[in-house]
Amino acid sequence: MSTNPKHLHAASEEAGTRAGQDAALPRELLAVAREAAAAGAAVLAERGRGRVATDTKSADGDWVTDFDRRAETAVREVIAAARPNDAISGEEYGRTDPASPSGYRWSIDPLDGTANFVRGIVYYCTSVAVFGPLGDAAEQKALAPAAAKQKPGASAGHTLAADGAAMDAGTHAWLAAAINAPALGTEYYAAAGDGAWLVDSTQPTGSVAGRGGRAMRAQRLHGAHKDAEGKLLATGFGYDADRRQFQVGALLGLMPSFANVRRIGSAALDLCLVADGTLDGYAEYGTQEFDWAAGALIVAETGLPVLRPRTDPGWQAAGHLDFDALPSEQAEATVVKPAKQVKK
The missing domain is CATH 3.40.190.80 (D-Maltodextrin-Binding Protein; domain 2)
Structure with a gap:
């Protein structure tokens, strides 16, 4: 596989360090992402006890449920209300392009971990992220007319290869993300340049005076230490x-x-x-x-x-x-067949 260093996008690259970028934009997008992920998670939280009814998609075990569909609808409604000119790509309902595209695209998985969800295993969530152009507000306004002229499906960075090239060029980035896991009581989120954060409802930091509730504080995440034992x-x-x-x-x-x-x-x-x-x-x-x-x-x-x-x-x-240790799948397709014997 390719090991081009540009394939590795760390925090400084996500932030889009070009001069003049509007730092408020990722935070605005994050607010939408968190609301959308919470809306999807609220649907998943309706799950009762027992096994959930499923339909099979591509193969045995590749399931979809009514919860998947309803959660995606809930996520889409939040995004469409807040960002009507953004494209949306979802697992269950494909891609939706607005008449006047902004150049931003949301990628959503309403229920990641469907097999877990079906069987009552708690590791499942709603995942929401947005990809789009970098730059300050004035630059985005200047880009809008060109984006509006694009045909649906033709906006910048709508394929994996195009996304990567745009990130390498410093013109686009993944700008905001939220993952809400209702059965775990956790929410993870990040805005480009603002770090990654966790809100864990099982770890309260104090009481809410007069309300009998609990206050929760976001914890900044840093990952495990590189030299930790027992990886x-x-x-x-x-x-x-x-x-x-x-x-x-x-x-x-x-x-x-x-x-x-x-x-x-x-x-x-x-x-x-x-x-x-x-x-x-x-x-x-x-x-x-x-x-x-x-x-x-x-x-x-x-x-x-x-x-x-x-x-x-x-x-x-x-x-x-x-x-570098990740192999190409070409090895999977390499089959050595015995040579045919020629009768004399």
């Missing part, structure tokens, strides 16, 4: 048998640097757990943009290295691991 690596596996075989082989190549591995079942939360230092690294092949969009920014804002895929499928990785 844990998180990963995930696809539904296709050949893909899983490749992923297992790649995992074996990474394990000498780690004491053990965890398979939590939510790429978004894997990344969050790298950001808060619970896990030391994460690597998975073949995830979709909505799986990693928010979590990758959250990790990057801790200062840890992040690898985003430039191709689909590709590697998404973060934390303290050797990105």
Whole structure:
């Protein structure tokens, strides 16, 4: 695989350090992201006991539920109300382009960890992130007419390769992200240049006077120490048998640097757990943009290295691991067949 250093976008790059960037913009977008993620999580919080009814998508175990659909609708409604000219890409309802595109695109996963959700395992969440151009308010106003002339689907950075190229050029970045895990009582979020943060409702910092409630304070995240002992690596596996075989082989190549591995079942939360230092690294092949969009920014804002895929499928990785050790999937397709014998 390519190990171009430009594929690694750390916190300083996420912040978009070009002179004159409007620092308020990522914070404004973050407010929308947090509200949208909370709206999706509120739908997921309606889950009762027992197993949830499912429909099968691509393969056995690749499920979708009514909660997925309703949560995505809730997320979309919040974004559309606050940012009517932004594009939205979601797992369940695809991409929606406005008539006058702003150049910003939201990537949402209404329920990351659906299999966990179905079976009552608490590691699931709503994930929301936004990608778009950098620059100050005046520059964005100047860009608006050009963006409005673009055809739907033609806005800058709408493919993995284009996103990466735009980030390398310093014109675009992932600007804000929020991940809300209702069963865990946690919310992770980040705005470019403002660090990564965790609000944990299970860890109150004091009482709310006169209300009988509890006050919660956001905790800034810094990831695990690079030289920590007993490192844990998180990963995930696809539904296709050949893909899983490749992923297992790649995992074996990474394990000498780690004491053990965890398979939590939510790429978004894997990344969050790298950001808060619970896990030391994460690597998975073949995830979709909505799986990693928010979590990758959250990790990057801790200062840890992040690898985003430039191709689909590709590697998404973060934390303290050797990105050079991630193999190309071409090895999966390499099959050596015995030579045919020619009868004499």
